[in-house]
Amino acid sequence: MATAGRCLGGAVLAAGLWLAPAASAQPAAGAGGQALASEGFPPEYAAVRAAWRPSDVRVLAADGQELQRLRTDFSARRGDWLPLAEVSAALQRAVVMSEDRRFYAHDGIDWLASASAAWASVWNPGARRGASTLSMQLAALLDPALRRGPGGRGILQKLDQMQAARALEARWSKSEILEAYLNLAAWRGELVGVDALSRVLFQKHASGLTLREAALAAVLLRGPNAPVPTLVQRGCALLQALGRPDECQGLRDFTQAALSRTREVRFDAPALAPHWARVLWDAGLADGHGEIRSTVDRGLQEATVRAVRRRLSELHGTGVTDAAVVVLDNRSGAVLAYVGSSGVLSEAADVDHARALRQAGSTLKPFLYGLALDQRRLTAGSLLDDSPVGLDGGGGLYVPDNYDHRFGGWVSARTALASSLNVPAVRTLMLVGTDAFASRLVELGLPLTQGGDYYGYSLALGSADVTLLSLSNAYRALARGGDYAPVNLRAQPGAPAQAGTRAYSPGAAWIVGDMLADRPARARTFGLDSPLTTRFWTAVKTGTSRDMRDNWCVGWSVDYTVGVWVGNSAGASMRHVSGVSGAGPIWHDVFDWLYRNHAPAPPHRPAEVEARAVAFGDGLEPARTEYFLGDTAQARFSPPDARADPGRPRIAEPVDGTVVALDPDIPQGRQRLRLRAVDAGGRVVVDARWFLDGRPYDAGGEPDWAPEPGAHVFELRDAQGVALDRARVIVQAGRFVAGEAGPGASAGPKGGNHPVPQGQH
Incomplete structure (x- = not known):
């Protein structure tokens, strides 16, 4: 092209003409930001259009509808390629x-405009008047060699541009040239292409641009970074040329308002799954057309987003600002819905809480009981002692407590799991072993970074950090009969069932699900009517982390697994919100939508599971049908202590070996330690005879004690003075605030100072 240009240049120079560089916009890079090579110019129109790439990838739902746009190219902000039919006639x-009045009459070069520019430069050498046609400008957009440098275009480059424009006109139609120009041109700041311009600057589709908006857009082409007064002056002149001088009124305010939106979000772009879009992009799932096809159900995603916002609005004032939800297809591992935050309600909307590490709370208990069932250490009917226990935690005594600070005595494993009792879970972990349990959790894909000894017995109550996505998928293993398979990010609609690895026997997984679906079994903690109750079969478990920082609700049906996390981005404690009141309602709403038109059947009981009628001694629990693995079936369960010595009381609180550290910020007289004696069945003994350091202690109707520094021994004695049980307590002194409660001062709430680590349900 350079040789031809120089030949043409000789003819033009001989005529005494000087062509000033056009004062048009700085050209953007070629299609999609990629420069097109000069060889073989001009390229085919179809090739230019096919090479166009928006700066966003489009994430599509299972039905092909757009779910989300994710910005992946920050060199420029480009929208979709728009056909000329979708661009306002006013803008065209x-x-x-503004740019090329004789566009439809010339063959790429406007000789009249060129001559006029040259004539003007002869009489006014300081004036530089542009004569570039739209075809010449488009040629520069397509060929990097034709782009204007910092000092403008030299005469040879200009002549090359003119020849390229004529070649372009010979192969492209006028409509194709105008369409390509509008889609490739830079308008203002980082905005490239008419789609980005209209959806960002004017917050509408390009087909709806008015004449005033079109005039402002057109003069931006001439000076993309021109100041407002210049744009107003040029815009008004253009409106007058278009026969609409009345549109000049208020043009300054209109221009300032439009330019203030250069960094606004794209108009009318769906924003249903921003965090899921990032997950898929990070996994490298974008195709060559800037699209990512996913298995997310758009209707379910919309319903889940609505449920999150509605339920969090109901929790206003409780410290809850955020939530995350994951819905998985049990068979294929496809993600059907993914909400990473509450959006506008969130304090950190960009944080993906579905992949953030949070303390698991009681949501790990089903995996523990499933392991105990497989090891034949427990059955669903086995009795566990729900009474205080003190364990050596290495750095001190570990004393687990229940969520409601009450103990139930002997309870079945079914009741213990369904009602999320903490002490029985710790006793179960003592049977299974911390290392074995931690290894099983890792096999289920949970991101534990330490061995069982690191977490100790608190692992039964969820002291490990997990993510909602990994936790939900671990529950999916139970829903699949104990068969674990990872989340399938590459699944397509209608994907076949995943092949997995065996984590639990089908029988153990089924029994765990049956326990978690048992409404009467969870009534002790949750009641018979709660958000955990559905009109169809579901197995569900809640969890609340220490200090009420996180709460969870995860459960499954035969088809789906749904996991919900509720909390806040800063990790601050919530007020009066547990898994059943925070995450539970969202979980219920999602399952209601999934089965809005039908009800699923319960899962089929595996052949290895035996059903048998059972009864419980001392009327601990009602008779029922219970389920067993292998040869573990039995017809009656009785507490061993009740058979041996049914009347012998013992000290339930304080636990022997308790160490109490007095709080220096609370008056000593207001700090209390609860005293509680129970019989072998776990029932409170109200007429217990208490002794403190060998002397009778009148505990009163609601026994407690104001701790005094030093070592102390509590005893229970019978009527003959024989010691039945004793508990040693060490009270560590502290420096106390002024104004300690003196004689006669109120003792404050009973049991207000408990040095007890707590897992939550």
């Missing part, structure tokens, strides 16, 4: 009037 007219 304004651009042609």
Whole structure:
């Protein structure tokens, strides 16, 4: 092209003409930001259009509808390629009037405009008047060699541009040239292409641009970074040329308002799954057309987003600002819905809480009981002692407590799991072993970074950090009969069932699900009517982390697994919100939507599971049908201590070996330690005879004690003075605030000072 240009240049120079560089916009890079090579110019129109790439990838739902756009290219902000039919006629007219009035009459070079520019430069050498046609500008957009440098275009480059424009006109139609120009041109700041311009600057589709908007857009082409007064002056002149001088009124305010939106979000772009879009992009799932096809159900995603916002609005004032939800297809491992935050309600909307590490709380208990069932250490009917226990935690005594600070005595494993009792879970972990349990959790894909000894017995109550996505998928293993398979990010709609690895026997997984679906079994903690109750079969478990920082609700049906986390981005404690009141309602709403038109059947009981009628001694629990693995079936369960010595009381609180550290910020007289004696069945003994350091202690109707520094021994004695049980307590002194409660001062709440680590349900 350079040789031809120089030949043409000789003829033009001989005529004494000087062509000033056009004062048009700085050209953007070629299609999609990629420069097109000069060889073989001009390229085919179809090739230019096919090479166009928006700066966003489009994430599509299972039905092909757009779910989300994710910005992945920050060199420029480009929208979709728009056909000319989708561009306002007003904009087409304004651009042609402003940039190339004889566009439809010339063959790529406007000789009249060129001559006029050259004539003007002869009489006014300081004036530089542009004569570039739309075809010449498009040629520069397509060929990097034709782009204007910092000092403008030299005469040879200009002549090359003219020849390229004529070649372009010979192969492209006028409509194709105008369409390509509008889609490739830079408008303002980082905005490239008419789609980005209209959806960002004017917050509408390009087909709806008015004449005033079109005039402002057209003069932006001439000076993308021109100041407002210049744009107003040029815009008004263009409106007058278009026969609408009345549109000049208020043009300054209109221009300032439009330019203030250069960094606004794209108009009318769906924003249903921003965090899921990032997950898929990070996994490298974008195709060559800037699209990512996913298995997310758009209707379910919309319903889940609505449920999150509605339920969090109901929790206003409780410290809850955020939530995350994951819905998985049990068979294929496909993600059907993914909400990473509450959006506008969130304090950190960009944080993906579905992949953030949070303390698991009681949501790990089903995996523990499933392991105990497989090891034949427990059955669903086995009795566990729900009474205080003190364990050596290495750095001190570990004393687990229940969520409601009450103990139930002997309870079945079914009741213990369904009602999320903490002490029985710790006793179960003592049977299974911390290392074995931690290894099983890792096999289920949970991101534990330490061995069982690191977490100790608190692992039974969820002291490990997990993510909602990994936790939900671990529950999916139970829903699949104990068969674990990872989340399938590459699944397509209608994907077949995943092949997995065996984590639990089908029988153990089924029994765990049956326990978690048992409404009467969870009534002790949750009641018979709660958000955990559905009109169809579901197995569900809640969890609340220490200090009420996180709460969870995860459960499954035969088809789906749904996991919900509720909390806040800063990790601050919530007020009076547990898994059943925070995450539970969202979980219920999602399952209601999934089965809005039908009800699923319960899962089929595996052949290895035996059903047998059972009864419980001392009327501990009602008779029922219970389920067993292998040869573990039995017809009656009785507490061993009740058979041996049914009347012998013992000290339930304080636990022997308790160490109490007095709080220096609370008056000593207001700090209390609860005293509680129970019989072998776990029932409170109200007439217990208490002794403190060998002397009778009148505990009163609601026994407690104001701790005094030093070592102390509590005893229970019978009527003959024989010691039945004793508990040693060490009270560590502290420096106390002024104004300690003196004689006669109120003792404050009973049991207000408990040095007890707590897992939550």
